Each structure stands twice: as structure tokens, then as C-alpha cells.
Amino acid sequence: MPTTRITYDELPQQVRAAIEEVTGPVDSATSATTGLNSAVAARLHTATGARFCKALPADHRWVWTQRREADIAPHLHGVAPALLTRLEIGGWDILLFDALDGRHADYGPDSADPPAVVALLEAIAQTACPPIELRDAAERLRDYTSNPADLRHFTGPALLHTDLNNANVIVNAGRARIVDWGWATRGAAWLDAAYWVLWLIAAGHSPAAAERWAGKVSTWRTAPRAGLLAFSEAQGALWAEINGRDPDDLWTARLADASQQWVAYRRKLD
Template sequence: MTTSRIPYAELPVTVRRAVEAHTGPVLKVESEAEGFNSEIAARLTSPTGAFYVKGLRADHRRAWTQAREAEVNPYVRGIAPALVARVESGGWDLLIFEAVDGHHADYRPGSPDLPKVVATLRHLAEIPCPPIELRHAEQRLARYAAGPKDLDQFAGDALLHTDWHNTNVLVTDHGAQLVDWAWATKGAPWLDAGYWVLWLIAFGHDPASAEDWAAHIPTWQTAPTEGIDAFAVANANMWDEIGKDDSDPWTVRMVAAARKWRDCRKV
């Protein structure tokens, strides 16, 4: 469900002052339209540089995602913008990141962004799962798997991002950076490549082409066939459920992509 946005200027003065203690005086504010999970999302420019601030009211039901992002950030430096500070003030919970200059990843066939995303996926697969509290993939997919035995396919000790919406991948001259780690998860090491496959299909790849791109990632090469089949089924079930209450065009596209992948796997 999309979270309503408010302008940065509508934050209490005390909260903005707490932010400026880390950024310096804010000279320019650019509201961010993309994303679904933050009540505040803006790029701030100050004499010391550019920053990205996002956050929620402290009593928001998803406020726990702020802590998750803050905790995971030190472990994903190099493929994610650095966290400058977490500000908890005046009933708000805000994260301040170094701003990244780049564009949202283009997942369409033939896009020059695809190799950069592959490189980031390969890098992520090499990062040990940090000793922090994370949801487990088999728990997140439990409602959608065809049967209990399928859940064993999703278990593992790898750090996963899991939300490969193209707006969460910022492509720069130096590579692809991953933002929005709210749904960081612990699970089988090939699952992130699988989540990316689904987005590639949604952007126009046929399932075979999407899986060919995933094959550039070593963890995908070791994925069991029955595990991929089970994952395709679980995702189709999940997006069917989401699609019942959401007629947004990108949701409709994801529902169609998930069904197409499931049917291609002949399961």
C-alpha cells in the first residue's frame, strides 16, 4: 500500500533543525515522487553537499523499516549510498543518506544498464549476511508457496535485498547502487537473481531472456530447478493477491509477468 507523502517543509521546525545538524543549512529542497514506503522523501542541498532524506512518523506501522535500513547500511557500503545519520525527533524517524547522482535502472531488452545491475548482484552475493535481525525468505513466502516442502528451497544464509523495482537501482557512471533496504532478508543466495528475473519480464524480456541475464550471476547457476519452479509459483500467488486490491498499471504489469514466468516453468 502506498504511503501518503508530505512536503519536507511541513516537518516541524525542531525536526528540520535536527536534520540540519548533520547536513548544514538547507539551501534547496527537491521532493522525490518515486517510492511507496516513505512519508518524507526529498533531496536536500546544503553548503556541505547533497543529501537524501526519507522517513516516517515514529508511530507508523512500518517504522521498523527505518531501523532495518540503518542497521544494514554499514554492511552494504560500495553498492548502497552511505547513511549519514538517523534522526529521531519530534515524533519522526528520518534517515539521511549521501545523495547519489544517477538514473533509475532501465531493465528493457538491450539496455546498457543491465551489465551494471549484474555487477551489483554479483557484488551483493559476496557480502556475508550481517549479524542483525532480518526476516527469513521462507517466512516471507510461507503464505504463497504451493506446499511446506517448497519453503526449504528458500532458506539460506545470504543477505538479500529482494525489492528490485527499477527505482531502487540508481545507475551512475561507476555502476549501480541499491537503495531502499527496508525489505532486506536472509535466504537462499540465488533468490535476488530470481526477484530480478521477474522485473526483467515485466520490462519486456521473455522468461528465457530474463533467466539468461540471471545466469551471469554465479549464485543463480547453482539454483536447483525445483527451487526456481517453487519460487515462480510463490511469486505468481503473491502478485495475484496484491493485484486484487491494486489496479495501478505497474502492479498489473507485475501480475502478468509473474503469471508468465510461472507458466513458462510449466508448474
């Protein structure tokens, strides 16, 4: 379920004081309009520049994603915003980042953004997977894979983001970077390009056109045919489950439809 969103100004005064010891006085704060997993997600405007604040109650079931982002941030130079600090105070877990300038990526068929995303995925692929605790791709997909033998296709040593939602990709002057690393995963190198395919289809690309864009990412060429079918089917099962929880949610319905288009396309190729 989505986390209830509050504004920065609704945080306890003790918590805001601790944040402003790091950022300096906050002149104003603008809440993000996208994202579901943070109680506070706000751009903080200060005299020394913009910062981004993410916060969850310290007892929230997803607070581990805050720890994961803090652990991985030092390893993401060039592909993600720099982390200033993580604070734990007053019952809150807070991450403070340098704010990225730019806009959310446009994945539509007529957009000029996909080449920047290709470059971003190449940069992630060239980033060494750090020796920290990470989710495992095969474990994450286990419940959505009908044949356990297919899980071997998803294992590997590569660093993966796994949530290529265009709202996570910030484009500025032709360069793309990606935020929200809480679900960072270790697995097969081609998986991030495959996750992108689903979002491209949801944005209006045909499955064939989406895969052509993914094919510009070098790691895609290592994907086994059977692995692509198994992954598309796993995404189909995952998004059918998510959509089943709230069939009136147009966002999840769009992803569920895209996943079924991709499954049908992959089965025809098999």
C-alpha cells in the same frame, strides 16, 4: 497501502532543525517521484553537497524498516549509499544518507544497464550477511507457497535485498548501486537474481531472456530447478493478491502479468 507523501518543508520546524544540524542549511529540497513507503523522501541540496532524507512518523506500522536500514547500512559499503545518521525527534523517525548521483536503472530489452546490475548482484552476493535481525526468506514466502516442503529451497545464510524494482537501482557512469534496504532478508543466495527476473519480464523481456540475464549472476547457478518453479509460483500468488487489491493500478497489473508469464515458462520446463 501507500504512505501519504509530504514534502521536506512540511516536516515540523523542530525536525528540520535537527536534520540541518547534521546536513548544514538546506537550500532546497526535491521530493522523489517514486517509492510508496516513506512519508518524506527528498534530496536535500546543501552547501556541502546533496543528502537524501527518508522519514516516517514514529508510530507508523512500517517504522521498523527505518531501523532495519540503519542497522544494515554499515555493512553495505560499495553497494548502497552511506548512512549519515538516524534521528528520532518530534514524533518522526529520520534517515539521512549521502545522495547518489545517477538515474534509475533501465531494464528494457535494448538497455545497456543490465551488465551493471549483474555486477551489483555479484557484489551483494559477496557481502557477508551481518549478525543483525533480518527477515527470513522462507517465512516471507510461506503464505504464497502451495507445498510447504518447497520452503526448504528458499532458506540459506545469504544477504538479500529482495526488491529489484528498477527505481531502487541507481546507475551512474556504468556502475549500479541499490537503495531501500528496509526489507533486507536472509535466505538462499540465488533469490536476488530470481527477484530480478520478474522485473526484467515486466520491462519487456521474455522469461527465457530474463533468465539468461539472471544466469550471468554466479548465484543463479545454485538454484535448484524445483526451487525456481516454486519461487515463480510464489511470486505469481503474491502479485495476484497485490493486484487484486487494486486491479486498476497499472504498475501492479504489469507485475502480476509478468509473474504469470514466468510461472507458465517454468511449468513448461518442469
